[in-house]
Amino acid sequence: SAVISQKPSRDICQRGTSLTIQCQVDSQVTMMFWYRQQPGQSLTLIATANQGSEATYESGFVIDKFPISRPNLTFSTLTVSNMSPEDSSIYLCSVGLGAVNNEQFFGPGTRLTVL
Amino acid sequence: AQSVAQPEDQVNVAEGNPLTVKCTYSVSGNPYLFWYVQYPNRGLQFLLKYITGDNLVKGSYGFEAEFNKSQTSFHLKKPSALVSDSALYFCAVRDISGATNKLIFGTGTLLAVQP
Numbered sequence: 226s227a228v229i230s231q232k233p234s235r236d237i238c239q240r241g242t243s244l245t246i247q248c249q250v251d252s253q254v255t256m257m258f259w260y261r262q263q264p265g266q267s268l269t270l271i272a273t274a275n276q277g278s279e280a281t282y283e284s285g286f287v288i289d290k291f292p293i294s295r296p297n298l299t300f301s302t303l304t305v306s307n308m309s310p311e312d313s314s315i316y317l318c319s320v321g322l323g324a325v326n327n328e329q330f331f332g333p334g335t336r337l338t339v340l
Numbered sequence: 341a342q343s344v345a346q347p348e349d350q351v352n353v354a355e356g357n358p359l360t361v362k363c364t365y366s367v368s369g370n371p372y373l374f375w376y377v378q379y380p381n382r383g384l385q386f387l388l389k390y391i392t393g394d395n396l397v398k399g400s401y402g403f404e405a406e407f408n409k410s411q412t413s414f415h416l417k418k419p420s421a422l423v424s425d426s427a428l429y430f431c432a433v434r435d436i437s438g439a440t441n442k443l444i445f446g447t448g449t450l451l452a453v454q455p
Contacts, residue, residue, distance in 0.1 A: 229383075256440065267430065267447045268384075273440040281440060317383060321441065328374055329443055331384040 227252055227320050229332035237338045238308055245304045246335045248318030253298035256321040258329065259291070263314045271316075274301050308339045342367045342435040344414075346446035353421045354454050361416040361449045363431030372434035373414045374443065375405055379427045387429075390414060401425070421453045 228251040238244050248257065256275055260268040271291055272280040280293040294302045305312050318332040343366045353359045365371055375387040388399025395407045405416045416429060431446040 258440075258442065268445045270442050270444075273442060319384075319443075328386045328389055330386065331376075333383040336381075 227254060227322065227330040229318055229320060229330055231316075231318055231332040231335050233335060234333065235336040235338075237340060239340055240309055242308055243304055243306045244308065244337060245302050246316055246318075246337075248301045248303070248332055250299045250320050254320040254322060255298070257295065257301045258319040258321065259293065259301075259303045260317040260319060260331075261314045262317060262334070268317065271303070305337065308337075310339045313337060313339045342433050342437065342444055344373075344431045344433045344444065344446040346429075346431055346449045348449050349447075350450040350452060352452045352454065355423050356420050359418050359421040359425070359451065359453070361429050361431075361451060363414045363416065363446060365412050365414060365431075365433050367433060369436065371407075371414075372436070373405075373407065374432040374434070375399065375403070375414075375416050376430045376432060376445075377401075377427050378430065378448075384430065387416070421451075423453045423455050426451055426453045 230249045232247045258273050259271040262268050270283050271286045272282045274280045274293045274295040276295045276298050290306050292304045315334045315336050317334045319329045321329050345364045373390040376384040378384050387403050388397050390397050390407045398404045403418050407414050429449050432443045435442050435444050
């Protein structure tokens with residue numbers, strides 16, 4: 226298993242600003258994932274971040290809006306840029322432990338409100 | 341494309357009664373299926389998974405799930421519901437068509453257990 230922490234746990238931000246969310250894992254992992262959970266909805270994958278390579282973004286998400294860093298095997302950041310109220314969501318970090326039959330583990334999430 | 345469907349937005353059950361949360365899947369090839377639970381203001385917690393083998397899978401907190409290939413279903417069950425089981429439940433399938441083996445989530449089912 227893996228223990229994942231996220232900072233901040235919540236934030237209230239002004240329109241047009243940016244917020245960087247940090248994700249820390251207690252063990253080295255190859256794949257890290259960033260999800261968005263809009264109010265009352267399911268999880269949508271934003272991007273997959275592998276250490277040493279560019280993040281892979283899902284359809285509808287772009288690097289200019291959601292830049293991701295993955296400097297080592299235990300840490301990643303997601304930045305939500307030029308925020309608007311539509312970006313108000315819970316952002317979740319997740320890690321995969323390799324094989325397809327392994328479950329993913331999730332961080333506690335960052336609850337973002339944009340005014 | 342891989343997908344899962346959760347046909348019920350909400351399931352209501354009395355404490356002590358059996359509960360079922362429904363999930364159907366659509367995959368090409370062998371399915372890798374997962375159930376997660378999300379308690380209020382918390383991240384997702386893994387409950388159980390089906391990879392291969394026995395169709396009845398046992399997981400955390402007394403939950404189990406039955407894999408039915410002919411009906412393409414993976415329903416979550418518990419013989420006797422507790423009020424503390426009230427939470428949001430997500431079914432997910434592993435997408436093995438790409439390089440990231442990402443999870444694709446259903447829309448979620450809110451389980452409400454009445455005392």
